[in-house]
Amino acid sequence: MEEVETDTGYTTFRDGVRSCLPTVLGYLGIGFSFGIVGINSHLNLFEITLMSAIVYGGSSQFVMCGLLLANTSITGIVMTVFLVNLRHLLMSMTASPHFREESLLSNVSVGSLLTDESFAVFSTTVAQEKHFSLRWMEGLNVTAYITWIVATFLGGLVGNFISNPEQFGLDFALTAMFAGLFLTQFEWELSKNTKKSIAVVITVVISLYILLSLVSSSVAVIISALLGCLVGGLAYDK
Template identity: 90%
Template sequence: MKEIDTDTGYTTFRDGVKSCLPTVLGYLGIGFSFGIVGINSHLNLLEITLMSAIVYGGSSQFVMCGLLLANTSITGIVMTVFLVNLRHLLMSMTASPHFRDESLLKNISVGSLLTDESFAVFSTTVAQKKHFSLRWMEGLNVAAYITWIVATILGGLVGNFIANPEQFGLDFALTAMFAGLFITQFEWELTKSQRKSIAVVISVGLSLYIMLFFVSSSVAVIISALVGCFVGGIMHDSK
């Protein structure tokens, strides 16, 4: 991996766990919420645990619960989840050049456990030009992965006692966590790249809001993501 000259850096597994602490706090809440939503979507605790361990995608797992309640076909669920999680391919492709000196198996392990939140931490570290190692990335990913599974199990254990998760706003927990992580990435004085990021987020939010009036929520998410990519591409070319 190419090293960057800097005074600070992350090299150990423990450093990765420490970098993951903000994500851990968010996952405890959102994972707990998913466990409750999963139970109320007629999933049992084992199914919730397996979904968190194998699918390991907060947004796609919430989407799956909605599709199951709507009696969607297996084919429809698989295709929808595939499209929702397709962004992980792009994130993995972005991260992989930084670990080109590592083995294929290690790169696969990094990509398999990469999430929106861990990628945000990774991207911030790259932008700050801090040195980091594979062990740091593994600590970041593993800490998030274990936290997510444990949190969803805990949520599933108490899910039978909450008949209507929406009344507590638990279905909004994922959106709230993304908003919180987004805000923490910025300083008071915004740089040019940060202003571009805000423009992309606003375009995604507006397009999502508009498309929800015309298409299903899963399709609206895909279209708004494409709009965000388009806007980001235009702004990048015009720098």
């Protein structure tokens, strides 16, 4: 009699590491690009690595480099980075109900290390109704965190030999990554309910395009995220 294999879901730290592997190349590519851009923004290798360890936000770190080159005040940099990273609050609020039985420290750890990439993996896992644990989430987040720091460090080393990152399109790397994440995250939903998902996607994209032409990019990110949540909530019929 043949044994029937059962899907136990994602329960261990190692499972989280495995789940993160498909996004590792993205972290390496974007982190490497940031290291090069950081060096060309007059940051040293230690400052680049420390920023990656503390700020840990690809988009906000690229923004910080641009603001530093523009001689923006410290207050302006802090406020802009705060607005750009405010979307992480929405992502953390979405993830927290799944870990309500865990300790406060564990939830803080999950929220602090949550990124766009790891949230995309998390959202896909939830959408596919697969079982997962805190240890899986920790494996996913820690792998991403270490990869990002190492990638930015290596990029900083190479950055001394590249004087014009824009020439190689490195300044566009973050935009390309977000486009890939967007398509990957919605692939599962599109297979289940094509018409509704396409309507949501088109609405969010159009809203983002309009807002970017009316307000600053940092404010547009926040407003577009809120509108996307609103549209998604109204379209969700369960």
